[in-house]
Amino acid sequence: xxxxxxxxxxxxxxxxxxxxxxxxxxxxxxxxxxxxxxxxxxxxxxxxxxxxxxxxxxxxxxxxxxxxxxxxxxxxxxxxxxxxxxxxxxxxxxxxxxxxxxxxxxxxxxxxxxxxxxxxxxxxxxxxxxxxxxxxxxxxxxxxxxxxxxxxxxxxxxxxxxxxxxxxxxxxxxxxxxxxxxxxxxxxxxxxxxxxxxxxxxxxxxxxxxxxxxxxxxxxxxxxxxxxxxxxxxxxxxxxxxxxxxxxxxxxxxxxxxxxxxxxxxxxxxxxxxxxxxxxxxxxxxxxxxxxxxxxxxxxxxxxxxxxxxxxxxxxxxxxxxxxxxxxxxxxxxxxxxxxxxxxxxxxxxxxxxxxxxxxxxxxxxxxxxxxxxxxxxxxxxxxxxxxxxxxxxxxxxxxxxxxxxxxxxxxxxxxxxxxxx
Numbered sequence: 277x278x279x280x281x282x283x284x285x286x287x288x289x290x291x292x293x294x295x296x297x298x299x300x301x302x303x304x305x306x307x308x309x310x311x312x313x314x315x316x317x318x319x320x321x322x323x324x325x326x327x328x329x330x331x332x333x334x335x336x337x338x339x340x341x342x343x344x345x346x347x348x349x350x351x352x353x354x355x356x357x358x359x360x361x362x363x364x365x366x367x368x369x370x371x372x373x374x375x376x377x378x379x380x381x382x383x384x385x386x387x388x389x390x391x392x393x394x395x396x397x398x399x400x401x402x403x404x405x406x407x408x409x410x411x412x413x414x415x416x417x418x419x420x421x422x423x424x425x426x427x428x429x430x431x432x433x434x435x436x437x438x439x440x441x442x443x444x445x446x447x448x449x450x451x452x453x454x455x456x457x458x459x460x461x462x463x464x465x466x467x468x469x470x471x472x473x474x475x476x477x478x479x480x481x482x483x484x485x486x487x488x489x490x491x492x493x494x495x496x497x498x499x500x501x502x503x504x505x506x507x508x509x510x511x512x513x514x515x516x517x518x519x520x521x522x523x524x525x526x527x528x529x530x531x532x533x534x535x536x537x538x539x540x541x542x543x544x545x546x547x548x549x550x551x552x553x554x555x556x557x558x559x560x561x562x563x564x565x566x567x568x569x570x571x572x573x574x575x576x577x578x579x580x581x582x583x584x585x586x587x588x589x590x591x592x593x594x595x596x597x598x599x600x601x602x603x604x605x606x607x608x609x610x611x612x613x614x615x616x617x618x619x620x621x622x623x624x625x626x627x628x629x630x631x632x633x634x635x636x637x638x639x640x641x642x643x644x645x646x647x648x649x650x651x652x653x654x655x656x657x658x659x660x661x662x663x664x665x666x667x668x669x670x671x672x673x674x675x676x677x678x679x680x681x682x683x684x685x686x687x688x689x690x691x692x693x694x695x696x697x698x
Contacts, residue, residue, distance in 0.1 A: 304565060315679035323615035337656035338671040339618050342646060345675070346465075348695050350538075350589035355421035355516030357573070359582040361477050366500040367492045368470040369393060369441065380483035383578065384475040386507065391484075391503055393492065402464035412457040413652075416450035423447050426572065479508040481580070507548065509581050512573050514539060514551060516588055517566040532561070537571045539586045547589060549573055549580070567686075599631065599646055600639040605654045606631065615646060616653040616660050618668045624653070626662040635695055639673070 325407040340663040351683045377596070378384060445601040475481070482505045488494060492501040514537070518526075533554060538547035551573035560567045571581065571588065607614040607626070628649070632641030651668060653660050660666050675696075 281654065282462075289604065294670070302682065311377055333666045334622065335656065335659035335665045336669055337618070337653050337660050339651040339668045339671050340654050340671040342601050342642065342648060343673040343675065344648060345414070345598060345600055345637065345696050346595045347598045347641065348591055349602075350591055350695070351522050351590045353516040353518060353590065355514050355565075355586060355588055356689045357580055357584045358513045358515055358580055359509065359524045359573070359587065360478070360511045360513050360583075361508035363392070363476050363506045365503045365506060366393070366471065366492050366496075367393060367473060367503060369398065369467050370492060371397065371471065372487050373490050373492050376484055378481055378484075380481070382481055384478065384481050386475055386478045388475045389472050389599055390475055390481070391473035393471040393473070395468055398464065398467040398471055401462065402468055405464040407414070409457040409461055412450065412454035414445060416454050416689065419443065419447040471696040473503065475506060477506055477508050478510070479506045481506050509575055509578050509580070510580070512575050512580050512582065513554070514571045514573050514586065514588060515568065516570075517561075517564070520560055520565050520567070523560070523567050526590070533645040535590065537588050537590050539571075539573065539588045541584065541586050549586070553590070599642045599648060600635070601642055601646070601652055602654050603634055605640050605652055605657060606607040606640060607657065615642075615650075616657055617650045618653060618660075618666060619651075621666045622668060624662055624664050624666055637675070676685055 317372040363563070371393040374394050377389045377391070384390065420489075423440070423446070426435045426440050426443050430437070430440055457563050484504050493499055494501075515574065531553070533552075533556075535553040537551050537553060539549040539551065541549075551571040554572040557572040562619060601615065605615060606629075607616065609626075613629050613631050615629050617625050618623060619628055623636045627645055628646035630643040632643045635638050653666075654671055654673065
């Protein structure tokens, strides 16, 4: 610097003074750029942003082709069990009740003695009637002897014809008197027999309504004393009411007497009681629009009791082929029912279907709108949308549980209106 001439020193100072404003301007621009970047970064972070990430992979869903099976469809009814025969036991003779020969609620057999009414007055009446028979026989024998003597004298004209006719009439009257006396004996014998009240049918007996020592009245009206009731339970009736629509459906499909029915009780999940359709009323009730029908159900163990409610199903026809999908795979769009299917390129599409009943195991019958080769989304439906791409994982729709599985596992499966054939 000291070797420079004054002119060179002057020129150098001039150049430095000229460059100083340019450096200050560049420094200010740099600071502005840095500050703007810092403000943008802070604003982005405050908005919860992050660094751009790669696009996520398509969601994975499980698909399966519909299950094809033979099914039997049923119509369901609610009804009540009734005794096939029921008897209100009333005495046929009046008197004092002396003994009861059963325990309340027992099963009794036809002809078994149940009550005893004091027989002494009726035995006395029987003895009197038997004496009357003996007297009538004596009168008849005397009349016959008089007629025989008169007939022998007629040949000698010793007896008038009119007297013979009178003797014949006397014999006829004596015969009628003997017949009446014998009828009184049979009547009194029945009265003695009726003093022991026996079970007219086999079945479960109710409790006694009268205790020994009380007087009971005979008859067939409301004045007659009710002793107890007996219900036949070896065979029960299951009565139910069906709508006019179900009645027409059954008639068109040819269901008549002898059609099989299955019944389950209120606390059962399986239809373990079986019977046959026995009776359909001859007209519909105009007030309710229903018709009364009846099925006969065997009850060999006497487990069923009159008055029980039950759910009955009646087969509406033969078997038919059907496509089955899990009921959880069905999507609802207002009034439409949809199934999501996945194409070969992984694109999801929605198919509108017409559904049938649910069978045991949670499988839904699809009547139309689905092809046997369609790949239906059975798991992951919440991640699949029509038009989106998914990764399809192959699955399988399982057949409903078999009878070999534990009953505890079956209890969760609600009964359906259709079952697998066979």
